[in-house]
Amino acid sequence: MAGPSHFDAIVIGSGFGGAVTAYRLAEAGKSVCILERGKAWAPGSFPRTPAESRAALWDPGGGLHGLIDVWSFRRLFAIVASAVGGGSLIYSNVLLRKDERTFVHEDLRRDGNERWPVSRADLEPHYDEVERHMGATRYPFDVAPYSLTRKTRAMFDAAEAIGAPIELPKLAITFGNPGMSPRPGEPIHEAFPNPYGSPRSACRLCGECNLGCNSGSKNTLDFTYLAEATRLGAELRARCEVRDLAPRAGSGYVVRYVDRSGQVDGEKVDTSSLVHLSITADKVIVAAGALGSTFLLLKNRETLPALSSRLGERCSGNGDLLTFLTGAKERKRGELVARSLEPTRGPVITASIRFDEERLFYLQDAGFPDFVAWLVESAHAGSAISRAARLLYRLGSGWLGIEQSPDVAGAFADLIGACEASTSSLPLLGMGREFPESRLFLDARGYLEHESPPSARSRSRAYYERVRDGARQVADVLGGQLLDTPLWMLGRGVTVHPVGGCAMGRNADEGVVDSFGEVFGHPGLYVADGSVMPGAVGPNPSLTIAALADRFAARMLRA
Numbered sequence: 001m002a003g004p005s006h007f008d009a010i011v012i013g014s015g016f017g018g019a020v021t022a023y024r025l026a027e028a029g030k031s032v033c034i035l036e037r038g039k040a041w042a043p044g045s046f047p048r049t050p051a052e053s054r055a056a057l058w059d060p061g062g063g064l065h066g067l068i069d070v071w072s073f074r075r076l077f078a079i080v081a082s083a084v085g086g087g088s089l090i091y092s093n094v095l096l097r098k099d100e101r102t103f104v105h106e107d108l109r110r111d112g113n114e115r116w117p118v119s120r121a122d123l124e125p126h127y128d129e130v131e132r133h134m135g136a137t138r139y140p141f142d143v144a145p146y147s148l149t150r151k152t153r154a155m156f157d158a159a160e161a162i163g164a165p166i167e168l169p170k171l172a173i174t175f176g177n178p179g180m181s182p183r184p185g186e187p188i189h190e191a192f193p194n195p196y197g198s199p200r201s202a203c204r205l206c207g208e209c210n211l212g213c214n215s216g217s218k219n220t221l222d223f224t225y226l227a228e229a230t231r232l233g234a235e236l237r238a239r240c241e242v243r244d245l246a247p248r249a250g251s252g253y254v255v256r257y258v259d260r261s262g263q264v265d266g267e268k269v270d271t272s273s274l275v276h277l278s279i280t281a282d283k284v285i286v287a288a289g290a291l292g293s294t295f296l297l298l299k300n301r302e303t304l305p306a307l308s309s310r311l312g313e314r315c316s317g318n319g320d321l322l323t324f325l326t327g328a329k330e331r332k333r334g335e336l337v338a339r340s341l342e343p344t345r346g347p348v349i350t351a352s353i354r355f356d357e358e359r360l361f362y363l364q365d366a367g368f369p370d371f372v373a374w375l376v377e378s379a380h381a382g383s384a385i386s387r388a389a390r391l392l393y394r395l396g397s398g399w400l401g402i403e404q405s406p407d408v409a410g411a412f413a414d415l416i417g418a419c420e421a422s423t424s425s426l427p428l429l430g431m432g433r434e435f436p437e438s439r440l441f442l443d444a445r446g447y448l449e450h451e452s453p454p455s456a457r458s459r460s461r462a463y464y465e466r467v468r469d470g471a472r473q474v475a476d477v478l479g480g481q482l483l484d485t486p487l488w489m490l491g492r493g494v495t496v497h498p499v500g501g502c503a504m505g506r507n508a509d510e511g512v513v514d515s516f517g518e519v520f521g522h523p524g525l526y527v528a529d530g531s532v533m534p535g536a537v538g539p540n541p542s543l544t545i546a547a548l549a550d551r552f553a554a555r556m557l558r559a
């Protein structure tokens, strides 16, 4: 790719940490190059049909350049993003601040687990700034026709019965234009043309947020920070994957990457044959996500010899625990009937119940798209057989001339049934202060590996039992049952929030970067993403990742 070969700063990765840093540096007049391995996705381009769905996955060697990357380790299954805008394209839009009392200062030499070298007060102005850029807003439940969705109402009922506080978290979604009544699907008025030149419209409540929003209602990083950074002159090189990183003679760093922009989707490629390109910068900001940044630094340990021996440590899945509430019921006119939670209506997450315990945790509704509801119904095919038999009898008797009305729409409606299996189900997403006791490292073949204590020896065992109890309480209040994921039953956690690996600390004995993200022993090299967390964030981590990046960038500009 032609273009300048030296920059004030190179940012590796365009997720929350990378996009915020790139914007702040570009705003200050610095020359910035953002290298992102994934593609840009305009509204309307996100795969939806069964035939397209393979294209949503990331396996470049196999010809797939999709936005979802999946890692399967022995005890952990992790889902992360690969796209311009990183995790913002597939996340559930929740922006929650880390609780003040969880910025703990435990003594790591005396069996402590976490030491946060920043406080909530340090982050407060940065939280405000990020929320403003991301257009964070609460779900407009009090405005018709949005109104409180049934799943949100169910979460409020459960929280009230359990006696736990609940909130409608801020979401980075556009529900309507400023000063006007929010209206699903109305065209969004943008101050500047967006990078795709595509129309965007207000949230249609379709529950597809984790697949990419085809109506452009999510205020993802490509519409916010990255669009602003490029308007200010930052250069965004998509489909460019960084492989190597080394100090440059004199000062600064050399970054080597492969450019896949010429590759055709669907065509397999021998990745070892790709041409490597080099560019240099005074400062390099590694923001490839908790797994990506840790992997990159582990692979480049030889050329970065001063890296802390703590690299790869203090990892966690942010205490994620996914369970399924099924068969919710309610009493109507004295009878116990299925309770419709309408899990497919609304943004994926709308409510967050807080369990204010020693290891604080949260439970959130996790809605799903319509096609998942059809899958749930087809898994309950047994009850459809008798309905199909009734329909056949009804059609057959008409054809045989047995006196019947020829209008059979009602018989087809009977075949579809009430679809109670899907409407009375709701995934519950738990997350919170798991202990950061797992580690990332390279195996003998150079692959990224993850190790954590088996659940019997894990300090987080009681934490996970408590989250499961909390989810069971919610299921009990709503008259349903609680199911685990099959992976959990096999002793494997599932996380969408991996954090840690390049943890902040006061020195290289405690962490990999300082409290401003600069790597110990390598001046001018920074890490700014979920990997810098010295422990679980607690709530969904993106806002804290972005706020820390905003703080790091402010310091870079003063240095």
Ligand SMILES: Cc1cc2nc3c(=O)[nH]c(=O)nc-3n(C[C@H](O)[C@H](O)[C@H](O)COP(=O)(O)OP(=O)(O)OC[C@H]3O[C@@H](n4cnc5c(N)ncnc54)[C@H](O)[C@@H]3O)c2cc1C
Residues within 6 Å of the ligand: 012, 013, 014, 015, 016, 017, 018, 035, 036, 037, 038, 079, 080, 081, 082, 083, 084, 085, 086, 087, 088, 090, 091, 092, 093, 094, 095, 096, 210, 240, 241, 242, 243, 287, 288, 289, 290, 292, 293, 296, 349, 496, 497, 498, 528, 529, 530, 531, 540, 541, 542, 543, 545
């Ligand atoms: C289904 C789902 C729902 C979620 N919901 C929420 C939510 O509601 N709220 C919340 O706070 N969090 C949520 N998350 C988590 C959130 O997406 C992540 O915590 C967040 O994106 C992490 O930000 P980051 O900057 O650390 O990395 P990322 O956002 O993952 O960005 C890293 C970027 O670096 C790129 N990259 C990696 N390696 C390289 C390389 N070698 N060269 C170039 N580029 C590279 C990747 O392609 C990626 O774009 C969710 C995640 C998922 C999967």
Ligand code: SF4
Residues within 6 Å of the ligand: 173, 202, 203, 204, 205, 206, 207, 208, 209, 210, 212, 213, 214, 215, 216, 217, 218, 346, 347, 348
């Ligand atoms: S609910 Fe649908 S329209 Fe609204 S933000 Fe999510 S994907 Fe976009």
